[in-house]
Amino acid sequence: MATIKDVANHAGVSVATVSRVINDTGYVHENTRQKVDEAIRQLNYSPNEVARSLFKRKSKLIGLLLPDITNPYFPELARGVEDRMQESSYRLIFGNSDEDEHKERDYIQTFVQNNVVGVISSTNDPNADTYMKLKIPVVFLDRTSNDMPSVYADGREGGRIAAQQILARGSRNVTIQQGPKHVRPAQDRYQGALEILEQSGTPYQVVQTSSFSYEQAGVSAKELFQKYPDTDGVIASNDIAAVAVLHEALRLGRQVPDELQIIGFDDIPLSSLVYPTLSTIHQPAYEMGREAAGLLIEIMENGYALHNNIQMPVSFIQRDTTRKVD
Template sequence: MATIRDVAKKAGVSVATVSRVLNNKGYTHEDTRKLVNEAIKELNYKPNEVARSLFKKKSRLIGLLLPDIRNPFFPELARGVEDEMQEQGLHLIIGNADEKTEKEIDYLQTFKQNNVIGIITATNQAETSYYDNLSIPVVFLDRTTISHPSVYADGLEGGRIAAHEIIRRGSKRIALLRGPVEFQTAQDRFKGAVDELCKANVDFQVITSSFSFHDAEVMAKALFEKYPEIDGVIASNDLSAAAILHEALRIGRSIPDDLQIIGYDDIPLSKLLYPPLSTIRQPAYDMGREAARLLLKLMNKKPIVENNIQMPVSFIERQTTRKVDKNG
C-alpha cells in the first residue's frame, strides 16, 4: 500500500507539498498540484482518514453502530448506509455493540476520538443521555425515539399482517413471539399482532424472546416442550423463525400442513431455508439508504421535511404457510 512518502518521491516534491495538495491548504503551483495528483492516481494512494481528520479537525468518517452483526438483518441495513455514503465520498467506521451498553458507550467514545462527522445507530439505548450529549448529528435506524431523527419500518402494520395471514390460512392455536421489551419497533409489531388475534378470537400464547442468534435455538426447543399443540407461530424475527422451523422438522412436525410459521425481516437466508420461509419484509437496504440521506441533510443543515420516516412492510409468501384463495 502506497504511503504519502511514496507519492512525494514519485512527484519529486516534499511530503509537506503533498499534504498541502491533499488538504487544499496553502499555496501550491498548478503544475506541482498536477504532478502530485498524477502520482496519487498512478500509485492508487488512499489518504489516512484518521490522520487527515486530526490535521483538519474534520473528517469524512461516519460512525455506524449495530447491535449484533451475527443477525443478517443488520448487515443489510449497513450495506444501504454504506452505498449511500460512498456515493458522497464518505466512509464508515462500524461498531458491533453485542447488545451491551458498555460496548455501545465504548464505541461512541471511539467514534468521537476518530472525529466522525455523524452517527447512525441501531442502538438498544435510544432514550438515554449518551446521544443527547453528542455535538454531532445522530440518526436512529430501525429504532424509534422522540429525541432524534429516525428511520424505521411500520411495525404495527407488520404485526397485523402476520396475524391476519396466519389466521386466514387456518391456524387456530398460535404462538406469538414477543421481541425485546426495550425496542419500541418490536413492541409495535407485537401490538399489531395481538390486536388482530384478539379481533379474530383465536387461542394464542405469548412467548417473550430476544433477537439474538444465541438464544434462538434454546427458545425453539422450549416452545414445543411447553406448547406441543400449537399449529401456528408468528416469530419475532427470521432468526427465531429459522430455529423454530429446524426444531419443528426435527420433532416430526409437517410444515405447513401441521404447523405454519411466519418470520419477520426477510433476511436473505429466508428464501434459502427448506422449506423457504414466509415472512414480513422490512426494506432493510432501503432503510439504510434513507437513514444515510437523512444524516447527510442534518450534516449539511438542509431543511428536514420528516424527522421520523416510517417505511412500508409487506407479506412475502413462501412455503411455511398454506396456500389460500387470493381473494379470501
C-alpha cells in the same frame, strides 16, 4: 510519497494556494486551480486525511454502532449504510454494542475521539445521555425516536399483517413469540399481532424469547411445542426464531404448512433457502441502511433534513410455511 510542498513546487504556487484548492476554502484563479490539479495528478498526491481533518476541523469518518453483526439481519443494514456512504466518500468506524449500555457509551466516546462527523446507531436507548449530549448529527437506524432523526420499518403494521395472514390462512390456535422486551421493534411487532388476534376473538397464547441468539432460538422452539403441542400457527419473533420453530416442527413430524403454519420477520436471505421456504414479513434492511446514510449526509451537509423520521414499509412474503388462499 508526495507532500503538499512538492505539489506547490511542481505547480509553482504557494503551499497556502494548494491548501485552498484542496480544501476548497477561498478564491483561487481557475488557471492556478488547473495547475494545482495537474500537479496533484502527476505526483499522485493524496492529502493526509488526519491533517486535513485538523485543518478543516472535519473528517470523512462516520461511526456505525450495531448490536451484533453476527445476527444475519444486521449485515444487510451495514451494507446499505456502507454503500451509500462510500458514494459520498465517507468511511465507517464500526462497533458492536452487544446491547450493552457500557460498551455502547465507550464506542460512542471513541468515535468522538476519532473525530467522526456523524453517527448511525441501532441503540435500545435513543434517549440516553450519550446521544443527547453529542454535538454531531446522529441518525437512529432500525429504532424509533421522536426527538431525533431515525429510519425504521413499520413494525406494528408488520405484526398486524402477520396475524391477519395467519388467520386468513386458517390457523385457529395461534402462538405468538414475544421478542426481547428491551428491543423496541420486536415489541412493536408483538403489539401489532396482539391487536389483530384480540380483535378476532381467536384463541392465542404468548411465549417469551429473551434474546435473538441462535442458541436461544433452538431452546425457545423446543419450549414452545412442549407447552403448546396443539398450536396450529406460530408468529415468530424473527426469521432465526422461525427457522428454529420450523426445524423443531419437522423433527416432531408436524406437517408444515398443513397442520402448522409459521410466519417469520425480517426476510433474511436464509428464509428462502430453508425447506420448506419460510413465509415472512419483509423489512427492507439494505434500503433502510441506505436511507439512514442518506439522511445523515443530508443533515451533515445542509445542517438539517426535510424529513427527519423515515418509516419504511413492510410486506408479507408468501412462501411455503403458510397455506395458499385464493
